[in-house]
Amino acid sequence: MNRRRRVYEGKAKILYEGPEPGTLVQHFKDDATAFNNKKHDRIEGKGVLNNRISEFLFQKLGDIGVPTHFIKRLNMREQLIREVEIIPLEVVVRNVAAGSLATRLGLEEGTVLPRSIVEFYYKNDQLGDPLVTEEHITAFSWSNPQEIDDIMSLVLRINDFLSGLFLGVGIRLVDFKCEFGRLWENDQMRIVLADEISPDCCRLWDVETKNKLDKDRFRRDMGGLVEAYQEVARRLGLHVDNPTRVRSGPVLVRSK
Protein backbone atom coordinates (compact mmCIF):
# COMPACT_ATOMS: atom_id res chain seq x y z
CA MET A 1 0.00 0.00 0.00
CA ASN A 2 2.64 2.54 1.06
CA ARG A 3 5.11 2.95 -1.80
CA ARG A 4 6.17 6.32 -0.46
CA ARG A 5 9.66 6.71 0.90
CA ARG A 6 9.71 6.39 4.68
CA VAL A 7 11.87 9.17 6.08
CA TYR A 8 11.57 8.34 9.77
CA GLU A 9 9.66 5.98 12.04
CA GLY A 10 9.10 6.86 15.68
CA LYS A 11 7.14 5.20 18.46
CA ALA A 12 3.74 6.63 17.56
CA LYS A 13 4.24 8.17 14.11
CA ILE A 14 5.82 7.58 10.70
CA LEU A 15 7.07 10.36 8.43
CA TYR A 16 6.91 9.83 4.67
CA GLU A 17 8.29 11.96 1.87
CA GLY A 18 5.61 14.51 0.90
CA PRO A 19 4.25 15.40 -2.56
CA GLU A 20 6.34 18.60 -2.85
CA PRO A 21 9.94 19.27 -1.83
CA GLY A 22 10.03 20.57 1.73
CA THR A 23 6.88 18.69 2.75
CA LEU A 24 6.33 15.43 4.64
CA VAL A 25 3.35 13.24 5.43
CA GLN A 26 2.93 12.57 9.16
CA HIS A 27 1.16 9.25 9.78
CA PHE A 28 -0.35 8.53 13.23
CA LYS A 29 -0.01 4.88 14.33
CA ASP A 30 -2.07 3.09 16.98
CA ASP A 31 1.06 2.11 18.92
CA ALA A 32 1.29 3.21 22.53
CA THR A 33 4.57 3.17 24.44
CA ALA A 34 5.60 4.28 27.90
CA PHE A 35 8.56 4.11 30.26
CA ASN A 36 11.03 4.55 27.43
CA ASN A 37 9.51 1.77 25.32
CA LYS A 38 9.46 -0.84 28.12
CA LYS A 39 5.65 -0.93 27.92
CA HIS A 40 4.19 -1.30 24.45
CA ASP A 41 0.73 -2.01 23.04
CA ARG A 42 -1.51 -1.28 20.07
CA ILE A 43 -4.67 0.62 20.89
CA GLU A 44 -6.99 0.60 17.92
CA GLY A 45 -8.33 4.04 17.08
CA LYS A 46 -5.73 6.07 19.00
CA GLY A 47 -3.92 7.29 15.86
CA VAL A 48 -7.14 8.53 14.25
CA LEU A 49 -8.09 10.48 17.37
CA ASN A 50 -4.61 11.99 17.83
CA ASN A 51 -4.49 13.05 14.18
CA ARG A 52 -7.83 14.85 14.50
CA ILE A 53 -7.16 16.45 17.90
CA SER A 54 -3.65 17.57 16.93
CA GLU A 55 -4.96 19.03 13.64
CA PHE A 56 -7.55 21.03 15.58
CA LEU A 57 -5.07 22.36 18.16
CA PHE A 58 -2.40 23.26 15.56
CA GLN A 59 -5.02 25.08 13.48
CA LYS A 60 -6.25 27.04 16.49
CA LEU A 61 -2.67 27.90 17.48
CA GLY A 62 -2.00 28.98 13.88
CA ASP A 63 -5.07 31.22 14.11
CA ILE A 64 -3.52 33.15 17.03
CA GLY A 65 -0.23 33.51 15.16
CA VAL A 66 1.85 30.63 16.54
CA PRO A 67 3.91 29.38 13.59
CA THR A 68 3.58 25.60 13.11
CA HIS A 69 4.66 22.90 10.67
CA PHE A 70 1.02 21.95 9.96
CA ILE A 71 -0.35 22.40 6.42
CA LYS A 72 -3.51 20.26 6.24
CA ARG A 73 -5.02 16.95 7.23
CA LEU A 74 -4.96 14.45 4.35
CA ASN A 75 -7.07 11.61 5.72
CA MET A 76 -8.07 9.95 9.00
CA ARG A 77 -4.49 9.02 9.91
CA GLU A 78 -2.30 11.48 8.02
CA GLN A 79 -1.47 15.14 7.76
CA LEU A 80 0.70 17.15 5.39
CA ILE A 81 3.42 19.10 7.20
CA ARG A 82 6.41 21.26 6.38
CA GLU A 83 9.76 19.57 6.74
CA VAL A 84 11.70 21.17 9.58
CA GLU A 85 14.96 20.47 11.35
CA ILE A 86 13.82 19.20 14.73
CA ILE A 87 15.59 20.74 17.73
CA PRO A 88 16.47 17.71 19.90
CA LEU A 89 14.55 18.93 22.95
CA GLU A 90 11.26 17.93 24.53
CA VAL A 91 9.83 21.12 25.96
CA VAL A 92 7.48 20.44 28.88
CA VAL A 93 5.19 23.05 30.44
CA ARG A 94 3.59 22.30 33.80
CA ASN A 95 0.71 24.00 35.57
CA VAL A 96 -0.04 21.34 38.18
CA ALA A 97 2.38 18.85 39.78
CA ALA A 98 2.16 15.35 38.28
CA GLY A 99 4.31 12.57 36.86
CA SER A 100 8.07 12.95 37.02
CA LEU A 101 7.95 16.43 38.66
CA ALA A 102 5.80 15.14 41.53
CA THR A 103 8.21 12.21 42.00
CA ARG A 104 11.43 14.23 41.64
CA LEU A 105 10.46 17.00 44.07
CA GLY A 106 8.20 14.99 46.38
CA LEU A 107 5.11 17.04 45.54
CA GLU A 108 1.64 15.66 45.92
CA GLU A 109 0.09 15.03 42.51
CA GLY A 110 -2.51 17.73 41.87
CA THR A 111 -0.67 20.54 43.69
CA VAL A 112 -1.17 23.75 41.72
CA LEU A 113 2.27 25.20 40.90
CA PRO A 114 3.10 28.79 41.97
CA ARG A 115 3.56 29.59 38.27
CA SER A 116 3.88 27.67 35.02
CA ILE A 117 7.21 25.88 34.88
CA VAL A 118 9.06 25.13 31.63
CA GLU A 119 11.49 22.21 31.49
CA PHE A 120 13.79 20.91 28.76
CA TYR A 121 14.58 17.24 28.18
CA TYR A 122 17.27 16.09 25.74
CA LYS A 123 15.62 13.88 23.09
CA ASN A 124 17.63 10.70 23.32
CA ASP A 125 15.91 7.34 23.81
CA GLN A 126 19.12 5.54 24.78
CA LEU A 127 19.56 7.97 27.68
CA GLY A 128 15.85 8.00 28.55
CA ASP A 129 15.38 11.69 27.61
CA PRO A 130 17.27 13.29 30.54
CA LEU A 131 16.27 16.64 32.07
CA VAL A 132 18.76 19.32 30.95
CA THR A 133 19.34 23.02 31.60
CA GLU A 134 20.05 25.91 29.21
CA GLU A 135 23.73 25.45 30.09
CA HIS A 136 23.74 21.94 28.60
CA ILE A 137 21.67 23.03 25.60
CA THR A 138 24.00 25.88 24.63
CA ALA A 139 27.27 24.13 25.59
CA PHE A 140 26.46 21.16 23.34
CA SER A 141 24.96 23.43 20.62
CA TRP A 142 21.59 21.67 20.54
CA SER A 143 20.19 25.19 20.33
CA ASN A 144 21.30 28.77 21.05
CA PRO A 145 20.11 31.53 23.41
CA GLN A 146 18.10 33.33 20.69
CA GLU A 147 16.25 30.13 19.78
CA ILE A 148 15.67 29.31 23.45
CA ASP A 149 14.14 32.79 23.94
CA ASP A 150 11.83 32.19 20.95
CA ILE A 151 10.86 28.74 22.28
CA MET A 152 10.16 30.13 25.78
CA SER A 153 7.87 32.88 24.51
CA LEU A 154 6.06 30.51 22.10
CA VAL A 155 5.58 27.78 24.65
CA LEU A 156 4.12 30.19 27.25
CA ARG A 157 1.67 31.54 24.66
CA ILE A 158 0.76 27.98 23.69
CA ASN A 159 0.22 27.11 27.36
CA ASP A 160 -2.01 30.14 28.03
CA PHE A 161 -4.06 29.54 24.91
CA LEU A 162 -4.49 25.78 25.39
CA SER A 163 -5.20 26.16 29.13
CA GLY A 164 -8.08 28.51 28.28
CA LEU A 165 -9.32 26.39 25.40
CA PHE A 166 -9.45 23.23 27.54
CA LEU A 167 -10.86 25.02 30.60
CA GLY A 168 -13.74 26.16 28.39
CA VAL A 169 -14.70 22.49 27.91
CA GLY A 170 -14.20 21.47 31.53
CA ILE A 171 -10.64 20.12 31.20
CA ARG A 172 -7.56 21.13 33.21
CA LEU A 173 -4.33 21.22 31.18
CA VAL A 174 -2.02 19.81 33.87
CA ASP A 175 1.10 19.61 31.69
CA PHE A 176 2.15 18.94 28.11
CA LYS A 177 5.20 18.26 25.97
CA CYS A 178 5.92 19.87 22.64
CA GLU A 179 8.74 20.01 20.12
CA PHE A 180 10.06 22.77 17.89
CA GLY A 181 11.86 22.83 14.57
CA ARG A 182 13.81 25.20 12.34
CA LEU A 183 12.00 26.17 9.17
CA TRP A 184 13.96 27.88 6.41
CA GLU A 185 12.22 30.18 3.95
CA ASN A 186 14.79 31.51 1.49
CA ASP A 187 17.60 32.67 3.77
CA GLN A 188 15.36 33.28 6.77
CA MET A 189 15.05 30.75 9.57
CA ARG A 190 12.23 30.70 12.10
CA ILE A 191 11.30 28.46 14.97
CA VAL A 192 7.98 26.66 14.50
CA LEU A 193 5.89 24.28 16.58
CA ALA A 194 6.31 20.73 15.22
CA ASP A 195 5.41 17.11 16.09
CA GLU A 196 1.91 16.83 17.65
CA ILE A 197 -0.17 18.01 20.57
CA SER A 198 -2.63 15.32 21.60
CA PRO A 199 -3.72 13.43 24.73
CA ASP A 200 -0.59 11.26 24.14
CA CYS A 201 1.63 14.16 25.20
CA CYS A 202 -0.61 16.13 27.58
CA ARG A 203 -2.08 15.49 30.99
CA LEU A 204 -5.78 16.39 30.80
CA TRP A 205 -7.98 16.09 33.89
CA ASP A 206 -11.72 16.58 34.03
CA VAL A 207 -12.21 19.74 36.13
CA GLU A 208 -15.10 18.30 38.16
CA THR A 209 -14.21 14.63 38.61
CA LYS A 210 -10.38 14.82 38.15
CA ASN A 211 -10.85 11.85 35.78
CA LYS A 212 -7.76 11.36 33.59
CA LEU A 213 -8.41 11.88 29.86
CA ASP A 214 -4.86 11.21 28.64
CA LYS A 215 -2.06 8.66 28.18
CA ASP A 216 -1.73 8.13 31.94
CA ARG A 217 -4.65 5.71 31.45
CA PHE A 218 -2.20 3.52 29.48
CA ARG A 219 0.86 4.18 31.70
CA ARG A 220 -1.14 3.27 34.81
CA ASP A 221 -3.13 0.36 33.31
CA MET A 222 -6.45 2.11 33.90
CA GLY A 223 -8.06 1.08 30.59
CA GLY A 224 -10.58 3.18 28.65
CA LEU A 225 -7.96 5.12 26.71
CA VAL A 226 -9.82 5.40 23.41
CA GLU A 227 -13.02 6.36 25.23
CA ALA A 228 -11.11 9.11 27.09
CA TYR A 229 -9.51 10.48 23.87
CA GLN A 230 -12.94 10.33 22.24
CA GLU A 231 -14.36 12.37 25.13
CA VAL A 232 -11.63 15.02 24.60
CA ALA A 233 -12.48 15.14 20.88
CA ARG A 234 -16.21 15.33 21.61
CA ARG A 235 -15.79 18.22 24.06
CA LEU A 236 -13.66 20.09 21.51
CA GLY A 237 -16.58 19.73 19.09
CA LEU A 238 -14.81 17.21 16.85
CA HIS A 239 -16.78 14.33 15.41
CA VAL A 240 -14.66 11.23 15.06
CA ASP A 241 -17.07 8.43 14.24
CA ASN A 242 -15.82 4.96 14.97
CA PRO A 243 -12.07 5.64 15.09
CA THR A 244 -11.42 1.92 15.52
CA ARG A 245 -12.98 1.14 12.14
CA VAL A 246 -10.54 3.32 10.21
CA ARG A 247 -7.57 1.28 9.12
CA SER A 248 -4.76 2.32 6.84
CA GLY A 249 -4.92 -0.78 4.65
CA PRO A 250 -7.23 -1.56 1.72
CA VAL A 251 -10.96 -1.60 2.46
CA LEU A 252 -12.98 -4.62 1.36
CA VAL A 253 -15.83 -3.61 -0.95
CA ARG A 254 -18.59 -6.20 -1.14
CA SER A 255 -20.35 -6.61 -4.46
CA LYS A 256 -24.13 -6.72 -4.20
Ligand code: UDP
Ligand atom coordinates in the same frame (compact mmCIF):
# COMPACT_ATOMS: atom_id res chain seq x y z
N1 UDP B 1 5.69 13.53 27.83
C1 UDP B 1 5.68 13.13 26.51
N2 UDP B 1 6.71 12.35 26.05
C2 UDP B 1 7.75 11.96 26.83
C3 UDP B 1 7.75 12.37 28.18
C4 UDP B 1 6.71 13.16 28.65
O1 UDP B 1 4.78 13.46 25.75
O2 UDP B 1 8.66 11.27 26.34
C5 UDP B 1 4.59 14.37 28.34
C6 UDP B 1 3.69 13.63 29.31
O3 UDP B 1 2.58 13.07 28.64
C7 UDP B 1 3.25 14.73 30.25
C8 UDP B 1 4.41 15.72 30.26
O4 UDP B 1 5.15 15.45 29.07
O5 UDP B 1 2.09 15.37 29.76
C9 UDP B 1 5.30 15.61 31.46
O6 UDP B 1 5.72 14.28 31.60
P1 UDP B 1 6.59 13.80 32.85
O7 UDP B 1 7.92 14.47 32.82
O8 UDP B 1 5.79 13.95 34.08
O9 UDP B 1 6.95 12.32 32.52
P2 UDP B 1 6.19 10.95 32.74
O10 UDP B 1 5.55 10.99 34.07
O11 UDP B 1 5.22 10.93 31.59
O12 UDP B 1 7.28 9.96 32.60
